[in-house]
Amino acid sequence: MHIVVTGGAGFIGARLIQRLLDDHQTIDGHSITRITSLDLAPCPVDDERVESLTGDIADMALIAGALGEDTVAVCHMAAVVSSQAEADFELGMRVNLDATRALLEACRTHPRTLRFLFASSLAVFGPGLSQPVAEAVGPQPRSSYGAQKAIGELLVNDYSRRGFIDGRVCRLPTIVVRPGKPNKAASSFAGAIIREPLAGLEAICPVDANLPLWLSSPRAVVANLIHALTLPAGSLGDWRTLNLPGITVTVTEMLDALERQAGTAARQRVRFEPDAVIEKIVASWPGGLEIQRPLALGFQADNDFDAVVHAYIEEYGRQ
């Protein structure tokens, strides 16, 4: 059977596609025989089961062309990230809201009740929450990205309640360490302060050293996304939004782990240069969430931040 992944050219989207194929995942007993990536660029996964459709994901014709009779699921990973959606309001609304709605409408007209995996974010939360944040606590986003994700969550839940789709909403922690270059996420520094020093480069930390962050490795996030996609609907209950597990780590604790894994010289490559715009967005996100229910449902967290750094070095080396 067939799966559509939006944002298949992105880091998480491509890893998701790779893992779905490598692990021979099944959905409701159907094995996955082909995957279509919908993104501005082609999916980098080199596998004959992967087809790339490139273009604007808010384009109804592109979406219609991606869905087939054999489609069983849509994984909606594409997004304009936090700092970019803050800088360009219209672009964020179009990609993060209009495209989500267009995709949901296309799924609604599909003869099968499609599984719909939606990547939301801890950016839906506001500041000043007692932590760990309880499940009932609601979005009070302090960024347009967070607002657009919170709106997407509501749409996926309502479409699910009405039986138009079988939705699963995952609120992703900040994902570290990503390989490659920094992106326009406000949290991009969190990977850079590990990745760049490991490669012998300087990195700038724009937030306070004591700021607690809610983090997950790419490996844990992708495993959790696949778990969310493949879980039977019955185990999710009738509210489809889940806070994915993460670990609470301050910037200082991140740098301690870097030092333990790569030495003092690596740590000394990180400079602190406060950036009020980034600090305001990132400090509005909670540093810890209650995760008893997701853990009981089989979702997983990293053991600790040393393991996250170690796994990055193991997979990507030091550059």
Add this chain to the structure above:
Amino acid sequence: MHIVVTGGAGFIGARLIQRLLDDHQTIDGHSITRITSLDLAPCPVDDERVESLTGDIADMALIAGALGEDTVAVCHMAAVVSSQAEADFELGMRVNLDATRALLEACRTHPRTLRFLFASSLAVFGPGLSQPVAEAVGPQPRSSYGAQKAIGELLVNDYSRRGFIDGRVCRLPTIVVRPGKPNKAASSFAGAIIREPLAGLEAICPVDANLPLWLSSPRAVVANLIHALTLPAGSLGDWRTLNLPGITVTVTEMLDALERQAGTAARQRVRFEPDAVIEKIVASWPGGLEIQRPLALGFQADNDFDAVVHAYIEEYGRQ
């Protein structure tokens, strides 16, 4: 100066317009010299300061024609109500979501930072909450109406945070007793079981007698809406959503008050005929919310349900 009221032909919209004019309310020191009602039908308020524009409130041209150089505020009261938005998904999305967005976009391009009063609803909440529901508890709506209102709340907050508007979101309790005929709100019965027996007519209660409801009289709601509109922005903080005060009353307690105010014969005109669709929607709404902050901000609740029934009889008589 000028105010736009969407839904000005509706019960609450028309009362809001009447009260704004009668009470000589000012906004930021500006007295109100004219009000434009935007609705499918003309506003019933007979006052030369009121102009009615009729048409589809999602129509950008209609909205553009309503806003003027002297506009200082928009009160967005128009909505497709709960049972109707449940029965006609597209209509609900168009009026409750698309029109809200069109209105916000029009306000964003206005040279002045307009006050934007948005009527939301306790229908944004889901079932199973410990009550009274705390302010931090988030929307988990079990109706498309509730989902669309929760999305509107997020949009108004994000537009306010960005400085596009000066928004104020009021989550309205169930409003009883409305005069006139039942409407397509799932909570319409709550007024009918008082209003109809007072007029000598039978009424049907589709929900359990022990169901607690979160209620407000039309008078208290309109006073609270005007208070929300006229409060200085500084007193609201940076999250603009408020749970308006109400009182917690079960159906039995409502009928007890009816009996005290109008006799046993009136009470006996109410029959219980369970309706699973209505019960499911109404029972998903909380019966009580925490209201310390709104009360401290000067919002008001009715004294008790006897006073609500008494005020209705005083204003509208028994038919």
